[in-house]
Amino acid sequence: MFRHRRALLVIALILVLALPATSNASNDLGHTAGPNSTVTFLQDNLTSSVHSAFHWNDTNNVEPLDVTTILYHGGRDREVNVHDNDYGDVSWAGRWWCSGWDATFTICWFGEVQIDLVNGVPPSGSYADHLLCHEIGHALGLAHTSNSSCMNTSATHIRWYSAHDKAILNTKY
Amino acid sequence: MTRRSSTRNTDVPSSKVPRSRWWTWSIAALVLVTACGTSEPRGIQYDLRPPGSPGVAHTFEELLTEPDLVVVATVADSRPGRVVGAGENDPGVAFEETTLTIDEVWAGDLAVGATVAVETERDASPFSREWRNEGQKVVAFLWLKRDPESAGRFYRPIVPQGILILDGDRLLPAADGDLASEAAALGASGLRDAIVRARSGS
Numbered sequence: 001m002f003r004h005r006r007a008l009l010v011i012a013l014i015l016v017l018a019l020p021a022t023s024n025a026s027n028d029l030g031h032t033a034g035p036n037s038t039v040t041f042l043q044d045n046l047t048s049s050v051h052s053a054f055h056w057n058d059t060n061n062v063e064p065l066d067v068t069t070i071l072y073h074g075g076r077d078r079e080v081n082v083h084d085n086d087y088g089d090v091s092w093a094g095r096w097w098c099s100g101w102d103a104t105f106t107i108c109w110f111g112e113v114q115i116d117l118v119n120g121v122p123p124s125g126s127y128a129d130h131l132l133c134h135e136i137g138h139a140l141g142l143a144h145t146s147n148s149s150c151m152n153t154s155a156t157h158i159r160w161y162s163a164h165d166k167a168i169l170n171t172k173y
Numbered sequence: 174m175t176r177r178s179s180t181r182n183t184d185v186p187s188s189k190v191p192r193s194r195w196w197t198w199s200i201a202a203l204v205l206v207t208a209c210g211t212s213e214p215r216g217i218q219y220d221l222r223p224p225g226s227p228g229v230a231h232t233f234e235e236l237l238t239e240p241d242l243v244v245v246a247t248v249a250d251s252r253p254g255r256v257v258g259a260g261e262n263d264p265g266v267a268f269e270e271t272t273l274t275i276d277e278v279w280a281g282d283l284a285v286g287a288t289v290a291v292e293t294e295r296d297a298s299p300f301s302r303e304w305r306n307e308g309q310k311v312v313a314f315l316w317l318k319r320d321p322e323s324a325g326r327f328y329r330p331i332v333p334q335g336i337l338i339l340d341g342d343r344l345l346p347a348a349d350g351d352l353a354s355e356a357a358a359l360g361a362s363g364l365r366d367a368i369v370r371a372r373s374g375s
Binding site for chain 1: 216217218219220221222223224226228229231257258260261262263264265266294296297316318319320322323329330331332333
């Protein structure tokens with residue numbers, strides 16, 4: 001009996017430690033830290049069109065959710081730091097990465113969004129809205145999807161989250 | 174050690190609970206959980222330039238035809254390279270600079286034995302399998318970087334999925350995805366034939 005309990009304990013421990021690593025499969029990338037469902041963003045000297053797209057998304061996509069955002073225009077790092085720059089000839093238009101995980105890789109304390117200005121030219125129009133929608137989605141915890149959503153990398157004209165995405169975010173925050 | 178095990182076996186008949194079973198179940202659970210998880214690096218998401226942009230491949234056909242160079246190569250050296258675009262708050266992009274020695278040229282214009290410098294992201298690596306180890310053989314789909322600071326100096330994988338680890342004729346994607354899976358499924362010789370066919374238009 002003792003041995004069974006020990007086996008179950010070990011298995012439970014492994015599952016608890018390893019489970020967060022499996023959650024990508026369900027369109028889930030963890031949870032950005034923030035007490036009371038508040039997430040702070042740093043807008044790091046964004047170019048005009050990226051800045052506009054960021055605000056369009058904050059107003060139209062994020063604020064209607066159960067997430068409260070606080071936006072800063074300078075100063076120290078926040079929970080999500082949004083940068084744009086000409087990073088040279090890279091294959092990506094944008095990327096998000098967590099620079100500070102908790103011990104279980106469930107909560108991201110600090111994350112970086114980087115938007116590449118291709119040859120110094122920022123993304124513009126509805127594509128900029130799509131790209132910021134997508135990267136903010138990653139920052140808040142969404143992974144890629146094949147649904148009708150800005151999280152679908154093939155649908156560069158979509159600048160909204162799907163109902164499924166919204167449900168995930170409202171569960172998180 | 175033997176004595177302790179022997180004592181415990183008298184408490185629980187071995188026919189019911191073999192001594193090592195809880196370890197077996199634990200390892201099985203670990204393997205199961207690992208297998209269920211994605212191999213995409215957690216907390217890192219790369220989003221390619223949109224379709225139609227130069228220097229990127231969204232389809233398998235583009236993977237075969239768009240690169241400037243497709244080679245079989247061996248990693249000669251790898252070290253931290255440039256940091257591009259860093260600012261007061263922006264960490265920029267920290268590159269790893271990897272030198273490849275060319276073993277075979279499948280597409281492009283370069284001599285066997287030549288070396289090329291390849292830049293890949295180091296700070297938030299898009300690779301789920303590390304390939305930048307000295308002596309590692311790879312198939313690399315490379316794009317010659319065009320920005321003024323890099324031009325003529327550095328190549329990059331056309332997409333992160335454009336690096337395949339070579340093990341005999343077997344290929345293992347360094348970054349997971351549909352393109353890399355399709356390439357890997359062909360094996361090295363099949364992939365080389367597919368590149369020749371795609372580039373000859375047949």
